[in-house]
Every structure is written in C-alpha cells, then in structure tokens.
Amino acid sequence: MELKQRVRQHFEDSIAAKQASMDVLAPAIAAAADKLVQVLITDGKILSCGNGGSAADAQHFAAEMVGRFERERPGLAAIALSTDTSAITAIANDYDYDMVFSKQVSAIGRAGDVLLAISTSGNSPNVVSAIHAAHERQMSVIALTGKDGGQIGEILAGDDIHLCVPSQRTARIQEVHITAIHALCDAVDYLLLGGE
Numbered sequence: 001m002e003l004k005q006r007v008r009q010h011f012e013d014s015i016a017a018k019q020a021s022m023d024v025l026a027p028a029i030a031a032a033a034d035k036l037v038q039v040l041i042t043d044g045k046i047l048s049c050g051n052g053g054s055a056a057d058a059q060h061f062a063a064e065m066v067g068r069f070e071r072e073r074p075g076l077a078a079i080a081l082s083t084d085t086s087a088i089t090a091i092a093n094d095y096d097y098d099m100v101f102s103k104q105v106s107a108i109g110r111a112g113d114v115l116l117a118i119s120t121s122g123n124s125p126n127v128v129s130a131i132h133a134a135h136e137r138q139m140s141v142i143a144l145t146g147k148d149g150g151q152i153g154e155i156l157a158g159d160d161i162h163l164c165v166p167s168q169r170t171a172r173i174q175e176v177h178i179t180a181i182h183a184l185c186d187a188v189d190y191l192l193l194g195g196e
C-alpha cells in the first residue's frame with residue numbers, strides 16, 4: 001500500500017470507530033456527566049488513572065477539570081494518579097507495580113469520590129486493583145475500556161458506569177476515549193453552566 005494511502009486509512013478507521021461508538025456511548029457519557037456533577041457539587045473529587053496513552057488521557061481529563069475545558073468556570077476537583085513519579089516509583093519499587101494506583105486510591109479516595117479508570121483492554125492489573133480499592137472506599141467508578149471490557153467489565157458494581165468502545169484495536173479505542181473525555185468535559189460544563 002502506498003504510504004499516503006496507509007495514512008488515509010488511519011483516518012478512515014478512526015472515523016469508523018467513532019461512528020460505531022457514537023450511539024453506543026452517548027447514553028453512558030450523559031450518565032457519567034450527571035454522576036461527575038453530583039460528586040463535584042457534594043464536595044467529592046475525581047481520581048483518574050491509566051497506563052501509557054491512557055495515563056496521558058487521565059492527565060488530559062484532570063487538567064481540563066482543574067483548569068478549564070472550553071468555557072470559563074471555577075476549577076473542579078480532579079487528580080490524575082499517573083503524575084506523581086515519586087509515589088509511583090516508590091510503590092512499584094517497595095510493593096508491586098500492580099498497586100501504583102490502588103495505594104493512591106486508598107490513601108486519597110473518600111466515600112462519595114469517583115474513579116475514572118481507563119484501560120483499552122480492560123485488563124491492566126493496576127487499573128483493576130484501583131477499581132477494587134475504589135469500591136472498598138465506597139467510591140463509584142466510571143470505566144473507559146474497549147475489547148469487550150475485559151476483567152474490568154466483570155468487576156464493575158451496580159452504580160458504576162461502563163463506556164466500552166466497540167473495537168479490538170488499542171489505537172482506535174484510545175482515539176474514541178479522548179473524544180468521549182472531551183464530550184464528558186463539555187457535558188459537565190453544560191450541566192454546571194447551562195447551554196451555550
């Protein structure tokens with residue numbers, strides 16, 4: 001395949017993944033925005049986590065909550081658990097890499113907070129452990145996954161929300177995740193500030 005055509009194919013595949021996800025994810029994104037606003041207006045906070053590209057997504061989301069998305073508003077309480085290299089390296093070194101998020105959730109999370117857990121496979125052990133730690137803390141979970149949800153799909157509780165991208169390809173799932181995250185930021189602002 002000619003290189004330019006290969007590049008074009010990435011765009012085509014990304015568009016197709018987003019079109020396939022739109023109707024599947026829209027109700028869950030709306031429900032997730034409602035949950036986030038409920039948590040935030042009752043003095044709760046959002047903890048976000050993920051590995052690799054999903055760590056970047058967790059940080060991207062928290063930055064848009066604490067700073068702003070597209071509209072001016074007071075900062076919202078969100079912390080990405082992938083950003084503290086001292087905590088991450090100490091926990092991985094002294095305990096286990098699988099605990100790098102769960103130990104932070106247990107330390108920082110409180111009942112009524114929410115965990116935004118991001119994993120394209122739904123199988124990253126440290127994200128799975130973070131969800132268990134959130135449940136132990138009486139926190140609810142919003143999970144962004146793909147590939148049929150993996151283990152995460154099996155451990156979510158009744159009031160958790162699952163955004164599972166209908167794709168098997170990590171890159172395509174990530175591309176839908178960031179669109180879902182932006183839709184979530186926009187929906188939170190809409191609920192807090194009204195329509196624009």
Ligand SMILES: O=C(CO)[C@@H](O)[C@H](O)[C@H](O)[C@H](O)COP(=O)(O)O
Pocket residue numbers: 051052053054118119120121122123124127170171174
């Ligand atoms: O960004 C990418 C691939 O596009 C990678 O860095 C990817 O995020 C890493 O392989 C992650 O470790 C994958 O973990 P997960 O999405 O299955 O939880």
Ligand SMILES: [Zn+2]
Pocket residue numbers: 053171174
């Ligand atoms: Zn990537």
